Amino acid sequence: MAIIETGVFIFMIIFSFGFMIWAAIRSAGAMTNILRIVSIAMFFGLSLFITSGTGVAATQTETISTNLINPLNGAVVPVTDTVTSQAVLIPEGTEGAWMGYIFLGFAFVSMALMVQDQWRLTFN
Secondary structure, three states: OOEEEHHHHHHHHHHHHHHHHHHHHOOOOHHHHHHHHHHHHHHHHHHHHHHOOOEEEEEEEEEEEEEEEOOOOOOEEEEEEEEEEEEEEEOOOOOOHHHHHHHHHHHHHHHHHHHHHHHHHHHO
16 A cells, blocks of 8 residues: 655645635635635645545654674674654555545635625626
């Protein structure tokens, strides 16, 4: 399975909600529609990733270097160990799939707001 880094996930959430709120506050125009379309696409992308079983985790790789002394000849031997750890926000598989449906709902809300603005411009 695949994992999305937590930073990318949070970045996508912030921009999705930011564009949705910004477009709701601003009057309808070309830039508002572009922001709404970007917000819809990002929400659909988040929904697709999460419902397909992709996990969200922060991966940290740490390299530890130490020096050991060889007891036979007294030579210094450098030893390097690499340790990788993950802090899981949303687990892989179907355990976090319900969150994808929440993002899908926000995509539909953004689409409804866009249709409402177009309806208001057309008939008022």
